[in-house]
Amino acid sequence: MNAPALLGVRHHGPGSARAVRAALEWLRPRAVLVEGPPEADKIVHCAADQGMRPPVALLAHATDDPGRAAFWPFAAFSPEWTAIRWALAHGAEVRFIDLPAAHTLAAPGTAGRDGPDGAAGPPPDPLALLAGAAGHDDPERWWEDAVEHRDGGRPGDGGPDDDPLGPFRAVAEAMAALRSAPEGGPAGDETSPADAGPPDPRDDAVREAHMRLRLREAVKEFGHEVTVVCGAWHVPALAVRRPLAADRRTLKGLPKVRTEISWVPWTHRRLARSSGYGAGIAAPGWYAHLYAAPDRPVERWLATVARMLREEGRPVSSAHVIESVRLAETLAALRGRPLPGLTETTDAVRAVMCDGSDVPLALVRDRLVIGDDLGEVPDTAPATPLQRDLARLQRALRLKPEAGVQDKELDLRKNTDAERSRLLHRLRLLDVDWGAPRASRTGLGTFREAWRLSWRPELAVRLAEAGVWGTTVEAAATARAEAAAREADRLADLTTLAERCLLAALPTALPVVLGALADRAALDTDVGHLAEALPALVRSVRYGDVRRTDTAALDDVAAGLADRIFVGLPTACAGLDRDAAREMSGHVDAVHRAVALLDRPGVGDRWTAVLTTLAEREHLPGEVRGRAARLLLDEGTLTADRTARLLGRALSPAVAPADAAAWIEGFTGGTEPGGGLLLLHDERLLGLIDTWLTGITPDAFTDVLPLLRRTFSDYEPALRRAIGERVANGPATGPTRVDTGPAWDPERAAAVLPTMRLLLGLDDEAEEERAIQPTAAARQLMDIRPDFTGGGAR
Structure with a gap:
């Protein structure tokens, strides 16, 4: 040389x-x-370790600013x-x-x-x-x-x-x-x-x-x-x-x-140009295959594609592989290429294995052409104490990080799953979002948790940043929670933080958060802030015992917040504009759900009195009055007749169309489902709304249309269609209509006489004859059907 x-x-x-x-x-x-x-000269020897499996990356960060x-x-x-x-x-x-x-x-x-x-x-x-x-x-x-x-x-x-x-x-x-x-x-x-x-x-x-x-x-x-x-x-x-x-x-x-510099795992997906990597390539998975295949790379690639498609339930046989190889080679020859490349193999897969469809082909591109391979770094590589503690916990809890999406169902009654839950919640407190909570598919019990896990390389930077808070995950999460409690400006942030401390099992941080919460709650007089803060606090009180944590202090704070909300809510709802009224209606919903979970004597009765006040006070916004009426109806406190009178009053000609539409939005909308079902099964309410809607002037209809459209667009398409069919077939025509049921048929009625006689204990035919006269009450008795306003059947 x-x-x-x-x-x-x-x-x-x-x-x-x-x-x-x-x-x-x-x-x-x-x-x-x-x-x-x-700087990597001192750690390059780790590349020879048997535990080092690429893709990996050198991570360098500023000592005083790990985010850089x-x-x-x-x-x-x-x-x-x-x-x-x-x-x-x-x-x-x-x-x-x-x-x-x-x-x-x-x-x-x-x-x-x-x-x-x-x-x-x-x-x-x-x-x-x-x-x-x-x-x-x-x-x-x-x-x-x-x-x-x-x-x-x-x-x-x-x-x-x-x-x-x-x-x-x-x-x-x-x-x-x-x-x-x-x-x-x-x-x-x-x-x-x-x-x-x-x-x-x-x-x-x-x-x-x-x-x-x-x-x-x-x-x-x-x-x-x-x-x-x-x-x-x-x-x-x-x-x-x-x-x-x-x-x-x-x-x-x-x-x-x-x-400081260290080795961290990397993924093929982050090597792709689509990830924003400046030196990225279009097909990391394809390139990895080309490098690893000892011979016949096209045949091996297409066999891998066929295996993946079969695992997804597509009928792909060895004959498909043979034909795909022939087509790829033919395309390469026609295009003057020395060997079939990714373009030719992709065209062959689309034509032969995917029947010309791009839907399964998108799966091939995502899983194989790009891929989710995640590298591994050995324990001998330098790492921060926090990184080492996380790696130890991952091994102990058998919770291996993976680049692809991984769904986990945790049963908090089991010690291992409970520890997994604490780890994931602690990492979220440190902004290391390895897992995201989601709705459980197996049940609604408080002892169940569902998570969607996906490890991304940039989480290594988040972990390095979190190292300033402590050398272990628990210590770092505790310090981070205490700092967040001191910095929080909103009461809702503190109640959410208290809930997260319970979920993460941080008993040392909880007193600090509760102290800040009590101080803030004593000074905050905004009912909206109090209502926004209550749900998280009540959830913590109700479900904290699943994790065997003491929530007595939280219970007292939650009860105090509820009392202040009950006193101040009617006054706080006065004089609100449309947007503020809609927001307050959401707060009423949230408080209603929280009160249902708050196990304190008399709390439910006091909340019912507040809702009654909101529903009947004339000068409050329509969204709030309508929502309060709906909640009372769902709880069985408000009768169907009283609901119809409130609705008729809200939709009377003396009420501005925009205010009436706001009442409808509050009554039939909200965050809880079921408003559409109520209209579908209660013809009186639907008739009242139908009569009001067809009676307003064209100009007023144009004004209220956006509000009504937003309300009813939240319903499922099938439900909207069913309501439309009910209106088209002739719902109740007005507030004075009485539901008389089907036409009276003496022959059909006679068929039930033996059963009626047995049920009513009638021996005298005259008594029997009087009992089955075609009165409205008898017709209603025999017209047994679901009644969604009273919670039963009539």
Whole structure:
């Protein structure tokens, strides 16, 4: 070797990875320099650990601001990863030569960015330029044909790849031509005016100046037995000879922060360009397959697709696989490609296995072409104490992080599931949203919890940020809850926080939260705030015993809040505009549900009195009066006749149409289901609304239409259709109509006489005759049907 070998690659390209491996086998260098942050030199040895399974990433973050972070991802098919593993396996020195993360993270706007080119401003797309020069309009397809479908070759096999460095010389020549073009800029022109201010760490010229300095150091130590693996775009800049003083001058004045670095798991999905990764690729799963398949990559790929489709219930046989292979090869031949690529295999799968449908094909793209593979990092890799504690808990609770969506049903009566629940709730307090609660499909018991789990790489940054609160998950969640209690401005935030502390089983934090809650509740006189805060507090009181926690203090606070709401609610509802009235109606709903859970003597009766006041007070907003009437009706406190009178009064001609429509919205809408069913089964109420609606003037109808449409659009389509059919078939025509039931039929009535005689104990025929006279009461008695206003059958 007369000079260091510069191997220009495409990040995350399997063809480049194979070519790098062949070149390293031929060169046998003493040192391998890789594009990446030099801070990782001290932890690169972890890549040789048997427990390290890519995709993984280097995570660097500012020590004092963990949210300012950057990633350097590696997949099994990444050329840089191949170079690192080869060097560690053959005893060669491995060093990273890119600009240190200490400078990169000091630049504004770097939080959460992905390196190498995601963190430092990617250059113009060289693939697009080269593909255009070659007459191709698809850079990905051109790169597949030119590089990814090459087998890498071995020296002496007599094939076109007999010279392992030949492809890299060609790539270097192409990149030099691109960089010397007007749009690329001269390869060696990195100087800037002296008055341009401090250098930008994201500038290619700054990065490449540092790469040259590191290359000089390696050559001085190892001679020319040095190989550099970096993005192809940077090769011309590393090959040019520049004075040492010029490079040092380029780096002078760079901003700097203290940093920490570690290995974290990564996913194929986050390697995809669609994730926003600057150096991303279109098909990580496909590239992983190309790199791992020892032979017949097309046949193996299509067999994998068929297996996945069969698991999803599609009838795919071996004959489908054979036909798909033939079609893919035919398409490749017609398109002049050396081998079928992703485009050809996708077209074959769509035509043969998916019957031309894009629906199952979307599943193939999501699960296989992109994929959810999640890497693993060994315990020997450096990590913060909080990360280690979480890993310990994950192992102990058998709760392995996965990139895909994972649904978990927890039974809190079981110790393991209860501990899992506490862990997930504690992580949510730390903003590490590994799991999201959802509605349980197996029951409504308070001892059940349902979670949807999905581990995302960026959660590693959240975990690093949470490390400032403590060294264990419990200690960090406790400190975070106490800080949140001191910072909370709204009463509802504090009651929600108290509930979360109970769910997370944080007994140390709960007294602090309760103290802040009591202080805030004593000073807050806004009934809306009190009503917003009560539900979470009552849920905590009612369900806290499932987790065996003491909620006596919460019970007293909840009862006090309820009393203050009862006193102030009627006054607070006066003088509200439409939006405020709708919001207050929602508060009434929430308080009603909370009171039902509050186990205190007399609370229910006092709340019923408040609702009665709201329903009958004339000058309150229609939304509030209607909602109160509906809640009283559902509880059985308000009779059907009284409800009809309230509705008739609300819809009388003396009431403005907009106010009447607001009453209807409150009565038939709200957050609870069932308003539409009420109208469907109670013809009197439907008739009252129908008579009012058909009697208002055209101008008034235009004004109230948006409000009514919003109210009834919340109903299920089938329910709306049923109500429409009921109106079209002639519902009650007005408030004076009496439901007389079906026409009287003496013959049908006679059929029930024996049963009637037995039930009523009638022996005298005269008594019997009088008992079955066709009165309205008798007809109603015999017209047994569901009655949704009274809660039974009549």
